[in-house]
Amino acid sequence: xxxxxxxxxxxxxxxxxxxxxxxxxxxxxxxxxxxxxxxxxxxxxxxxxxxxxxxxxxxxxxxxxxxxxxxxxxxxxxxxxxxxxxxxxxxxxxxxxxxxxxxxxxxxxxxxxxxxxxxxxxxxxxxxxxxxxxxxxxxxxxxxxxxxxxxxxxxxxxxxxxxxxxxxxxxxxxxxxxxxxxxxxxxxxxxxxxxxxxxxxxxxxxxxxxxxxxxxxxxxxxxxxxxxxxxxxxxxxxxxxxxxxxxxxxxxxxxxxxxxxxxxxxxxxxxxxxxxxxxxxxxxxxxxxxxxxxxxxxxxxxxxxxxxxxxxxxxxxxxxxxxxxxxxxxxxxxxxxxxxxxxxxxxxxxxxxxxxxxxxxxxxxxxxxxxxxxxxxxxxxxxxxxxxxxxxxxxxxxxxxxxxxxxxxxxxxxxxxxxxxxxxxxxxxxxxxxxxxxxxxxxxxxxxxxxxxxxxxxxxxxxxxxxxxxxxxxxxxxxxxxxxxxxxxxxxxxxxxxxxxxxxxxxxxxxxxxxxxxxxxxxxxxxxxxxxxxxxxxxxxxxxxxxxxxxxxxxxxxxxxxxxxxxxxxxxxxxxxxxxxxxxxxxxxxxxxxxxxxxxxxxxxxxxxxxxxxxxxxxxxxxxxxxxxxxxxxxxxxxxxxxxxxxxxxxxxxxxxxxxxxxxxxxxxxxxxxxxxxxxxxxxxxxxxxxxxxxxxxxxxxxxxxxxxxxxxxxxxxxxxxxxxxxxxxxxxxxxxxxxxxxxxxxxxxxxxxxxxxxxxxxxxxxxxxxxxxxxxxxxxxxxxxxxxxxxxxxxxxxxxxxxxxxxxxxxxxxxxxxxxxxxxxxxxxxxxxxxxxxxxxxxxxxxxxxxxxxxxxxxxxxxxxxxxxxxxxxxxxxxxxxx
Ligand SMILES: Nc1ncnc2c1ncn2[C@@H]1O[C@H](COP(=O)(O)OP(=O)(O)OP(=O)(O)O)[C@@H](O)[C@H]1O
Ligand SMILES: [Zn+2]
Numbered sequence: 033x034x035x036x037x038x039x040x041x042x043x044x045x046x047x048x049x050x051x052x053x054x055x056x057x058x059x060x061x062x063x064x065x066x067x068x069x070x071x072x073x074x075x076x077x078x079x080x081x082x083x084x085x086x087x088x089x090x091x092x093x094x095x096x097x098x099x100x101x102x103x104x105x106x107x108x109x110x111x112x113x114x115x116x117x118x119x120x121x122x123x124x125x126x127x128x129x130x131x132x133x134x135x136x137x138x139x140x141x142x143x144x145x146x147x148x149x150x151x152x153x154x155x156x157x158x159x160x161x162x163x164x165x166x167x168x169x170x171x172x173x174x175x176x177x178x179x180x181x182x183x184x185x186x187x188x189x190x191x192x193x194x195x196x197x198x199x200x201x202x203x204x205x206x207x208x209x210x211x212x213x214x215x216x217x218x219x220x221x222x223x224x225x226x227x228x229x230x231x232x233x234x235x236x237x238x239x240x241x242x243x244x245x246x247x248x249x250x251x252x253x254x255x256x257x258x259x260x261x262x263x264x265x266x267x268x269x270x271x272x273x274x275x276x277x278x279x280x281x282x283x284x285x286x287x288x289x290x291x292x293x294x295x296x297x298x299x300x301x302x303x304x305x306x307x308x309x310x311x312x313x314x315x316x317x318x319x320x321x322x323x324x325x326x327x328x329x330x331x332x333x334x335x336x337x338x339x340x341x342x343x344x345x346x347x348x349x350x351x352x353x354x355x356x357x358x359x360x361x362x363x364x365x366x367x368x369x370x371x372x373x374x375x376x377x378x379x380x381x382x383x384x385x386x387x388x389x390x391x392x393x394x395x396x397x398x399x400x401x402x403x404x405x406x407x408x409x410x411x412x413x414x415x416x417x418x419x420x421x422x423x424x425x426x427x428x429x430x431x432x433x434x435x436x437x438x439x440x441x442x443x444x445x446x447x448x449x450x451x452x453x454x455x456x457x458x459x460x461x462x463x464x465x466x467x468x469x470x471x472x473x474x475x476x477x478x479x480x481x482x483x484x485x486x487x488x489x490x491x492x493x494x495x496x497x498x499x500x501x502x503x504x505x506x507x508x509x510x511x512x513x514x515x516x517x518x519x520x521x522x523x524x525x526x527x528x529x530x531x532x533x534x535x536x537x538x539x540x541x542x543x544x545x546x547x548x549x550x551x552x553x554x555x556x557x558x559x560x561x562x563x564x565x566x567x568x569x570x571x572x573x574x575x576x577x578x579x580x581x582x583x584x585x586x587x588x589x590x591x592x593x594x595x596x597x598x599x600x601x602x603x604x605x606x607x608x609x610x611x612x613x614x615x616x617x618x619x620x621x622x623x624x625x626x627x628x629x630x631x632x633x634x635x636x637x638x639x640x641x642x643x644x645x646x647x648x649x650x651x652x653x654x655x656x657x658x659x660x661x662x663x664x665x666x667x668x669x670x671x672x673x674x675x676x677x678x679x680x681x682x683x684x685x686x687x688x689x690x691x692x693x694x695x696x697x698x699x700x701x702x703x704x705x706x707x708x709x710x711x712x713x714x715x716x717x718x719x720x721x722x723x724x725x726x727x728x729x730x731x732x733x734x735x736x737x738x739x740x741x742x743x744x745x746x747x748x749x750x751x752x753x754x755x756x757x758x759x760x761x762x763x764x765x766x767x768x769x770x771x772x773x774x775x776x777x778x779x780x781x782x783x784x785x786x787x788x789x790x791x792x793x794x795x796x797x798x799x800x801x802x803x804x805x806x807x808x809x810x811x812x813x814x815x816x817x818x819x820x821x822x823x824x825x826x827x828x829x830x831x832x833x834x835x836x837x838x839x840x841x842x843x844x845x846x847x848x849x850x851x852x853x854x855x856x857x858x859x860x861x862x863x864x865x866x867x868x869x870x871x872x873x874x875x876x877x878x879x880x881x882x883x884x885x886x887x888x889x890x891x892x893x894x895x896x897x898x899x900x901x902x903x904x905x906x907x908x909x910x911x912x913x914x915x916x
Pocket of ligand 1 (some may be wrong): 188195334393
């Protein structure tokens with residue numbers, strides 16, 4: 033353990049052992065008894081208990097607001113004996129002034145209680161005698177009614193006791209030695225760093241009669257008088273914001289009058305001086321100029337922002353920084369030894385790190401812990417401060433890093449249920465990872481079952497992920513979701529899944545490869561692979577351009593296969609007729625469950641996992657927005673069933689109703705079923721896998737904006753050469769017999785155009801959102817900046833891919849128009865200069881009749897798309913696109 037930086041403090045802590053338990057009553061305060069009475073009642077009323085971990089000053093502040101100081105105090109003060117009256121005011125001899133002066137008494141925190149106790153025991157000069165035995169102190173302690181907490185017991189009494197404030201100590205000690213004492217001092221800085229204690233020590237040092245240094249000595253008459261509360265030289269004004277102008281004037285006048293011919297210093301300590309009213313400040317300002325040489329004002333506050341500049345500029349300002357962890361640890365260890373407590377080093381470290389540089393907070397935590405027994409372990413501290421044990425932490429990290437989604441989520445849920453704060457957990461995780469990275473984590477203590485050690489190399493990325501997530505966590509209302517998301521993202525990319533250098537490489541930001549569609553395709557690839565290829569080249573499933581955007585196949589398989597298979601089994605269970613059940617079991621396969629969009633997922637958490645490979649956090653904020661808008665993106669799942677022949681597929685069509693019901697009962701929501709035939713085996717080889725055209729629109733709908741600047745929620749306008757399109761059409765024509773494949777092939781074509789062409793042939797001219805196209809198609813009069821021609825051109829591109837935007841119902845249609853319709857369309861296109869022409873053009877998709885099987889297929893496709901699109905209305909889309 034590192035050693036406290038204050039060598040003074042170290043020496044003295046050892047040397048002052050006696051002092052602590054008090055031969056000469058070091059620590060016996062120099063406040064007046066009435067102040068202590070007041071302090072006591074404050075404490076009682078404020079309910080401050082020993083088990084309270086809050087810093088005293090915070091409590092003090094709270095209490096001061098609630099409690100009118102004067103009435104309470106003046107009654108007690110009149111009852112107090114003369115000796116207990118504030119000595120500064122005694123001089124005035126006026127009862128009125130005494131009463132008024134009562135305003136200024138503070139309850140002086142630790143000091144107050146301690147002094148109160150001592151005075152109750154009729155403390156006498158005996159206190160100063162060096163021969164006081166420990167036993168005597170102990171027996172006196174037993175008689176005490178009020179327990180003295182650690183901050184009171186171990187409050188600093190000399191400059192040497194002050195921990196970690198060396199500069200201040202040095203400057204103040206020198207001021208005394210060199211007799212260069214100023215009039216106004218300002219002690220400011222974070223709570224619990226020793227400001228008030230230092231002010232008191234300084235006050236005593238000013239009057240210490242010892243000829244030797246350091247002062248205060250604690251032994252001279254003056255020191256003893258201060259310690260026993262018999263001195264009248266030091267006045268402490270607590271955090272009372274309602275002191276009136278007259279009272280403060282009177283107090284100040286008294287101080288000045290009584291110190292005119294005094295050889296001793298009169299010290300006024302204004303604790304929490306930022307609570308003083310402006311009136312008081314002007315009163316102080318008035319007396320400052322005429323204050324005698326031996327009057328010293330010490331202003332104590334956390335920050336001097338609220339103080340009048342005119343005062344600040346006249347002060348010697350001393351900043352009290354937060355204490356270093358090492359100093360806190362040292363002091364705690366010292367106290368533990370004194371208190372016979374056995375405390376783990378790690379526990380000390382944790383207490384220190386949780387105290388945020390406040391020794392008072394650290395001591396209070398220790399006080400609480402000491403009530404739980406003599407042995408203080410790390411686990412005990414963790415429990416007390418609402419953290420999880422290292423063991424649980426490493427377990428969780430291990431699961432997250434091993435991509436065990438289900439158990440990660442379960443584990444996290446358990447932890448959250450135990451009341452741990454997501455932010456605290458996040459920071460604990462970060463600490464563990466940092467320790468692992470720094471090589472300072474002791475794996476041995478966690479046992480040999482840990483895999484985390486082996487994942488050492490992957491923790492760096494994890495730390496980065498966590499730090500990114502932390503930013504989100506701080507501003508999010510749904511911290512648990514973010515934390516879950518972050519944890520699921522920790523799973524490292526398996527080295528075996530490193531991107532292959534392939535011309536099929538497909539960055540997620542690439543147009544047409546929008547994340548979820550790509551993912552969906554990947555999933556299909558995997559499923560297909562599992563069943564003997566399924567016509568998909570599985571190698572390309574895992575190809576991505578950058579590591580962060582990669583998908584771990586292990587992760588995918590872990591998440592989806594399991595979940596999808598589970599769903600499938602449950603659905604089969606729900607099918608009431610055994611023969612159908614068997615048929616489905618043998619011939620069918622559930623390949624995906626999509627929620628609104630083409631995102632294959634079974635729960636929100638899985639959805640998050642799906643997207644973790646790209647712009648994950650963007651997507652999360654998107655989700656948050658959706659939740660905020662109460663949109664139903666996940667409301668209507670679409671399930672895809674795959675059959676390996678047309679025959680089995682059409683047979684399954686007959687059982688559609690049963691299957692649908694089974695799905696609906698398992699997924700507990702209306703479901704759209706797509707029954708598909710396994711795609712041809714040659715399709716897709718050598719190309720990135722994309723969805724059939726039917727999936728194109730919804731893919732465009734919901735994928736969030738990419739951080740790379742390309743908005744993947746947009747329709748991409750393709751500026752293809754006529755030759756390429758011709759090729760595409762030809763291919764469609766040749767595939768006419770197999771409509772489904774034609775759609776697939778056509779999409780392949782598009783994907784080729786979008787993804788495979790090299791950059792010189794870049795086909796992306798501009799991008800436009802779906803909402804935008806529809807807006808255009810509607811011929812919105814208020815719209816400006818986008819020509820009808822362009823809308824037509826985009827609609828045309830869509831047409832080439834069998835897609836139609838249907839503006840009225842705001843649906844996207846997918847169909848393959850007969851030649852007649854196509855001719856009609858081209859005529860309409862020529863007339864698009866007329867405002868409504870495009871609208872008609874786009875709407876004409878509806879004029880398809882459903883008689884021919886081919887048209888029926890398209891209508892079915894249309895229905896599928898409609899179902900998907902219904903999940904997000906265009907208005908919402910527009911809203912969302914505005915929000916992004
Ligand atoms: N620098 C320090 N050295 C030794 N003890 C300290 C120090 N700072 C705080 N303490 C412990 O905390 C208790 C409270 O300290 P003190 O009231 O002086 O802090 P403060 O900075 O004035 O806090 P606040 O601003 O909340 O009043 C002390 O009694 C002591 O036990
Ligand atoms: Zn002294």
